Amino acid sequence: xxxxxxGLLVLSAATIAACSDSTGGSTGGHGNAITVSNNSFNPNPxxxxxxxxxxxxxxxxxxxxxxxxxxxxxxxxxATMTTGTYQATLAQGTYTYHCTVHQGMNGxxxxx
Ligand SMILES: [Cu+2]
Numbered sequence: 001x002x003x004x005x006x007g008l009l010v011l012s013a014a015t016i017a018a019c020s021d022s023t024g025g026s027t028g029g030h031g032n033a034i035t036v037s038n039n040s041f042n043p044n045p046x047x048x049x050x051x052x053x054x055x056x057x058x059x060x061x062x063x064x065x066x067x068x069x070x071x072x073x074x075x076x077x078x079a080t081m082t083t084g085t086y087q088a089t090l091a092q093g094t095y096t097y098h099c100t101v102h103q104g105m106n107g108x109x110x111x112x
Contacts, residue, residue, distance in 0.1 A: 014087045028043045028044055028045035028046055028047065028108075029042070029044075029045075029046055029047070030043070030046065030047045030048070030092075031046065031048065032048045032049060032051065032052060032053045032054060032067075033044065033054050033056065034046055034053060034054070034055050034056070034062060034067045034107070034109075035055070035056050035057075036055050036056065036057045036058065036066070036081045036099075037057075037058050037059050037060055037062075037066050037103050038059070038060055038061060038062055039053075039062075039071050039099075039102050039104075040105065041066075041083065041097075041105070041106075041107035043108045044106075044108060045073075045107070045108040045109070045110060046107070046108070046110070046112075047109075047110045047112060048090065048109050048110070048112070049111070049112065050091060050092050050111055050112070051089060051090070052087050052088070052089050052090075053087065053088050053089075053090055053109065054085055054086075054087045055078065055085060055087070055088075056084075057081060057082060057083045057084055057085070060082050060083065061082070062082065062101070062102070063080045063081060063082050063101055064080065064082075064099045064101060064102065064105065065077060065078050065079065065080040065081070065082070065084055065099050065100055065101065065108075066078040066088070066097050066099070067096065067097060067098055067099065067100050068088075068094045068096075068097045069096040069097055069098055069102025069106075070094075070095065071090070071091075071093060071094065071095035071096065071097075072091050072092065072093030072094075072095075073077070073091050073093075075088035075089060075090065076088070080101060089110050090109065090111045091111065092111050092112065093111055094108065094109070094110050094111070095108070095109045095110075095111065096108050096109075097109070
């Protein structure tokens, strides 16, 4: 019961964030560090500065990867792994990526 309540709270927060417009200042998150956990990337969507973005696998009990879908450049994809870090150098523009292991595990990074 307590876990279900927490899950609902997290889901609600994510929904609110996704619905915020960009002028509201609270859409997703900002930064060049993204965590990879089971079935989610955080923050997502992320706004990052041009340069290196570091993905860190955190508390992942399943294997995940970062596979680029669309973007102004095409960085090398990460390996499929359960722990560790992966870095990609991104140019200005909007990137989308996903995990090929888990359908629906998607992410967006707006590089400014
Ligand atoms: Cu995955």
